Amino acid sequence: MTVHRRGRLHSGRQDEGLGPNTDIGSRLRALYGSVQEEVVPDRLLELLEKLDSAEAAQRAADTE
């Protein structure tokens, strides 16, 4: 997520009323952030690990 550190929006982005200090922008970020801050479920992390180790094993087999 883009974080604007300065108080008011003078960044190069064209937020057009969606910046973090606007009514809509702050609420959008609050909703989105509430999910984003959750712990990522184990099954997703395990899937990535599995894919990664399967690929590593495949590579090892290929180089033999």
Next chain:
Amino acid sequence: MAETPSFKREMLATLPSLRAFAVSLTGRHDKADDLVQDTIMKAWAKQESFEMGTNIKAWLFTILRNEFYSQMRKRGREVQDSDGVFTERLSVHPSQYGAMDLEDFKKALDSLPADQREAVILIGASGFSYEEAAEICDCAIGTMKSRVSRARVRLQELLDINGESDYGPDAVSAQVTSHPHSA
């Protein structure tokens, strides 16, 4: 090759935001996690087509979004039939947002057409530029801008209706900025 571990690491770093986008599309955590799972599989299978150092977040969002719409089509469901955005487990302090609390805001978001809702989330919450969001949604930048602007006008109307009694338009920005401009 040394690129695989960092491909994994980059995917890991993007997962929280990708999940949030998935929840905004499906409205439900269990469905969102299934969608993210399918996205991880797809992305992994086509990682050759990803250029390290380019925007992996936009790339993953594109895959997830395509996957979502293709699944919806297969099931013969309209996007509008989905269960609504962010329907569950809201863990924010509602009081922080005054009269127009986040529950009302979710309803307002739900009332938008799917393309506008998606646009406003990608730009206003996921942190994408118009250019990136247009690429993710496979539309012109001008289309993306007009979707966002229509969504914003509609949301602002709903905010004003809900909040006009005891809630001025500047209250949120006044809370967020330590010192608002002296107007």
